[in-house]
Amino acid sequence: xxxxxxxxxxxxxxxxxxxxxxxxxxxxxxxxxxxxxxxxxxxxxxxxxxxxxxxxxxxxxxxxxxxxxxxxxxxxxxxxxxxxxxxxxxxxxxxxxxxxxxxxxxxxxxxxxxxxxxxxxxxxxxxxxxxxxxx
Numbered sequence: 001x002x003x004x005x006x007x008x009x010x011x012x013x014x015x016x017x018x019x020x021x022x023x024x025x026x027x028x029x030x031x032x033x034x035x036x037x038x039x040x041x042x043x044x045x046x047x048x049x050x051x052x053x054x055x056x057x058x059x060x061x062x063x064x065x066x067x068x069x070x071x072x073x074x075x076x077x078x079x080x081x082x083x084x085x086x087x088x089x090x091x092x093x094x095x096x097x098x099x100x101x102x103x104x105x106x107x108x109x110x111x112x113x114x115x116x117x118x119x120x121x122x123x124x125x126x127x128x129x130x131x132x133x134x135x
Contacts, residue, residue, distance in 0.1 A: 006020050006053060007020065008020055008022075008025050012024050012025070012049060013048065013053065014048050015082045020049075023045070023049075024045055024048075025049075027043070027046040028055055031062070036122070036124065037062075037123075039124065040087060040115075040124055041087035041096050043062060043126065044084070044087070044098060044117070044126070045082065046062070047059060048079065048082050048100060050062075051074065051079060052079035059072055062126055063126050064120070064127045066127075067126075067128050076104065077103070077104050078102060080103060081100070081101045082099075082100050083099045084097070084098050085097040085098060091119075092120070093118060093119075094116070094118070095115065095116055096115045097114045097132070098115070099111070100113075112133075114129065114130045115129040116129070116130075
């Protein structure tokens with residue numbers, strides 16, 4: 001899949017209100033140099049943006065090896081917005097509850113998930129997510 005190019009001055013896709021270069025773009029560009037998202041929420045936001053931008057290598061690099069699919073093909077979704085409902089980190093464990101809006105084949109949808117993260121080797125990694133009942 002072709003990666004989408006986004007200006008560092010453009011609004012970040014994760015709806016943080018920051019410019020891409022000051023938000024998720026910082027983590028996307030820095031992963032190869034060992035610059036990692038500092039919190040579960042920052043990692044989840046950067047992964048949401050990576051899905052929208054087609055950054056498969058970033059997604060795989062931030063997925064815990066025990067649950068990573070090894071390879072990934074992204075569905076043809078257009079991600080429209082993100083709402084973080086809750087984020088918490090305690091010790092080396094973190095959770096983020098979010099609702100992501102998308103469009104697929106002209107129809108709108110929502111993904112409501114409770115994602116789990118773990119802090120290992122100096123960085124947060126995505127473990128898995130549990131879909132929540134639509135509200």
